[in-house]
Amino acid sequence: MMRIFGTLFAGLVGLCFGSFLNVCLSRWPERESVVEPRSHCRHCTHTLSWWENIPLLSWLILRGRCRNCRAWIGWRYPLVELAVGVLWAVQTWDVLPWILDPYFLPIQTALYAAPVFFSMLMIWLLIALAVLDAEHLWLPDWMTIPGILIGIVDTSLLGFLLIHQPHCDCIGVSGFAYALHAILDSLFAAGLILLIRWVYWLVRKREGLGLGDVKLMALLAAWLGLKMALLSFGLGVFLGALVALILLAIPAARRESGSWSLTKLPLGTFLCIGGIVSSLWGESILNAYLHWAGF
Helix, strand or coil: CHHHHHHHHHHHHHHHHHHHHHHHHHHHHHCCCCCCCCCECCCCCCECCHHHCCCCHHHHHCCCECCCCCCECCCHHHHHHHHHHHHHHHHHHHHHHHHCCCCCCHHHHHHHHHHHHHHHHHHHHHHHHHHHHHHHCCCCHHHHHHHHHHHHHHHHHHHHHHHCCCCCCCCCCCHHHHHHHHHHHHHHHHHHHHHHHHHHHHHHCCCCCCHHHHHHHHHHHHHHCHHHHHHHHHHHHHHHHHHHHHHHHCHHHHHHHCCHHHCCCCHHHHHHHHHHHHHHHHHHHHHHHHHHHCC
């Protein structure tokens, strides 16, 4: 029962944080404060009442339109709220049995809960970066660089918990070793994207990847480790190629973009999706692939 209650609570809190994220995503590109003024319609500046600010539910009641001017609000608002809520609930469901272990002391429970909060923060951050790149082709440094640091701290904390397990055979290993490993993984992942970027420039004589993608890969490697970061990259490239093929198959999209081969696709968005999928189901995906491949 506690597991169900905790999961539902995490999902509801996630909906609220998703609603706040929507405010940030609307105001950050315009360099506006996320605190003042109060939430309002971006078209007619109508200040929203409390019942118009209920995550997900208000959008459904209003049928996706402003109550005052009837302007279309957009699908991004409910999708972001739902994504944060569902992903936080899924993650909480997976880890609650460990956190609620009756044999844990309060300090142990706090230590095991801390990485969960870090992971929730990283999921929130990746959703924010995914939307910003999709809408503005923008991966701001003031989000990716702190994300790298948070990933290193999260990996170090997980390493600290691992080496203090009763049956852990980790002689000579410390939390600093895990931090160093996370830093090296970040450098390797960033170097890989820089190499691809350089090769693309040699072949096409123009940039194909932005430096924001380089820092995003470093973030994923710091948080998930190099193996899962590479899986995130593979999933991201696959999703990007799939979207490119869909655009190629739509005549209207080709007419609007002129040349489909010159259309800029938000690789960062696909990397973020790959990172979230890898964080939750990465091991299962790799095991299924290895089994299918006969390894």
